[in-house]
Amino acid sequence: MATTTTLRMSFKNQTGNTVNISLDNPKPDLTAAAVETAMDLVIAKNIFTTSGGDLVSKYDAKIISTETTDLYTPPV
Amino acid sequence: MAVTKVPGNSVLRLVLHVGDSESGSPILRSKSLNNVKSAALDQDIFDVAGALAALQDYELNGITRVDNAALIQA
Numbered sequence: 001m002a003t004t005t006t007l008r009m010s011f012k013n014q015t016g017n018t019v020n021i022s023l024d025n026p027k028p029d030l031t032a033a034a035v036e037t038a039m040d041l042v043i044a045k046n047i048f049t050t051s052g053g054d055l056v057s058k059y060d061a062k063i064i065s066t067e068t069t070d071l072y073t074p075p076v
Numbered sequence: 077m078a079v080t081k082v083p084g085n086s087v088l089r090l091v092l093h094v095g096d097s098e099s100g101s102p103i104l105r106s107k108s109l110n111n112v113k114s115a116a117l118d119q120d121i122f123d124v125a126g127a128l129a130a131l132q133d134y135e136l137n138g139i140t141r142v143d144n145a146a147l148i149q150a
Contacts (some may be wrong), residue, residue, distance in 0.1 A: 007131060021109065025094075025133045038127040045124050046107070047116035049085065 010060035014053030017027045018060075020066055026063055035061045079148055083114035084144040088121055092134035104137055136143065 006025035011019045039058045043074070046054055088109040095103045109128075111145055112121060129136040 021128070023107065023128060023132050027133045030131060033129060038131055041127045042124055045111050045116075045120040047088070047124055049111050049113050049119050050089050 002070070004066050004068070006058075006064045007035070008062050008064055009035065009042075010058075011039070011055040012057045013049045013050045013055055017050070017052045019048075019050050019052075019055060028067070030054075031064070045070070079122075079147050079149050082146045082148055084146055085110065085117065086112040086114050086121075086144065087142040088112045088125055089140040089142060090125055090129055090136065091138040091140060092132065093128070093137045094134050102137070104139075105134075116144075 002026070005026060006024045007025075007030070009021045011021070013019050030059065036058065042048065043055055043057065048055055082119055090107045090109075093102050094105045095127050097126060118141065122139060125139040126136070129139075
């Protein structure tokens, strides 16, 4: 059984649509403040564009764990 | 008939060191973030890349900026 974790940061763009930036394998000791700081920087630097304009605000941030159970592996 | 170069969106690529192979050579994986403005400053991209990489457990091996442009004959 293998577990993978993903950090998903959601932003709102100018038209109000949600845009996600996902990163694999976040640090286990990640704090909410650290994630918020990074998200604020992404908005402040404004280097990303979307079909709905620039990213304007933070919307959500989660760490998602996915547990995978391998039931069958073909013989090599 | 001059050809003009029209910049398209750039790509920010984080090169991450995810581990070492059995023979000891590093395993690198890249994480691409599309839709980076072509007009974005290198410094800004670098700063964002550093901030995002700091959230990950992987070690940052390098930051690549991939610029795209369309060639159009006027």
